[in-house]
Amino acid sequence: MSIRHWLRKPRILLISLFLLSMVLAACGNSAGGPKQVVFWTSITDDIGIKAQRDIADAFNKANPDLHVNVVPEPTTGTGDSTALITSVRGGVGPDAYLIDRFTVGQQAALGLLSDLYPYTSKENQDLSKQYLPFAWSEALFQGHPYALPMDTDARALYYNKTVLRQAGIDPSILDPKNGPIKMSKLKELAFKVNHTDSHGNYDRIGFIPWYGQAFHTTWALDFGAQFYNNNTCQLTPLEPAMLNTFNMYHDWSQAMNYQKVSTYLATYQPANALPSQNPFFTNHLAFAIDGDWNLASIKQYVPKLDYGVTYMPIPDDRTTPFTWSGGFALAIPTGAQNADGGYRFMRFMAGPEGQSIYTKETSHLPTWKDLLNDKQLFDPGHTFFANLLQYSVSRPPLPVGGQISDELSSAQDKVDFNTATPKEALQEYYNRVQPQMQQYCPFKLEGWSNPYK
Known part of the structure; x- marks a missing residue:
């Protein structure tokens, strides 16, 4: 077989190299050396991979009978399990695997992860008492843990003080000490900011509720969506929170003219634009919902930006702050060669030792609760987000989570483009995903609920 053929088969090459590493590891073990632990990670950026290797080095030093090999394994997106399926089905899966926590239930349902x-x-x-509740519940499947929570994040409302002042709005009303802003007040301020040029095109916008992290899941959770009924094993597309979310999209997109907003975004943040070419960064957008990771982008690209961060907007009938969190977790793939070693490493990496290293080096937020009291781990900006975690909820860990997200995005597009009513779009979402959910029925979503219902 030619070299060219192997280069056209990267997955085959990867598995073959993995098998070779297993053979070599076995030889090393027979000679009395440390037993190998193969760890796959999809976080492969320079900062993330260095932090993970530093954690592995610290673990190896504290556990001389084991040696962790960190293997970068990029994915094509959330829920992509191509490499994991190939390796597990071939009996050559890694011993520990960094997984998007949102997909734990889905991968466990496919039989790819160990209980x-x-x-x-x-x-x-x-x-379960050591981790943040939302992070622990997101790693459960059928009431059992299939992963250990690793890092997390939180979302908040960023506001551009320069743009607000241009519109005659005092930015101090957004100060977090005033509590969360109500949706009706946000809309009032946002429409006051909206401005068009001589051609009738937007050159300044207050808020776009479908831009950035302002998407269907954010609003559905904020309005109190439960997504699923344990008693009937049915998705709940027409529950009030879902209807509120998509009615909001319909009303806002019609009031602003969705096509005009699309033209604005194409102008001020065109495809393949530099990260610095962001309408919030260039003083053309007043409000944006984003995560704590945006602090690093602002520091890198627009360090002189005059901005603030406050709580997420909330429904008018509520006072409690809200945010939601994602993040990663560590799992043992089915059929791992060294599952015991994999768990020892996972326990270290997802425990206080590993998470301390990861938090310091990446500025991500920890899921180990006691670390939130270590103020030395956070800069002032991240302290606000760390404090938000007490109000956080995760996405429901359903075995069709990826399909739910995809179909809700499709429903959101239909409502924004006004090609379907909110009820029609949500009913179509249900018609597409419920048959896939049905194969898991009866199914109990244990350990998760949205407290904002």
């Missing part, structure tokens, strides 16, 4: 209860049940402490 961690045999390990966690032997711990001398209840791990």
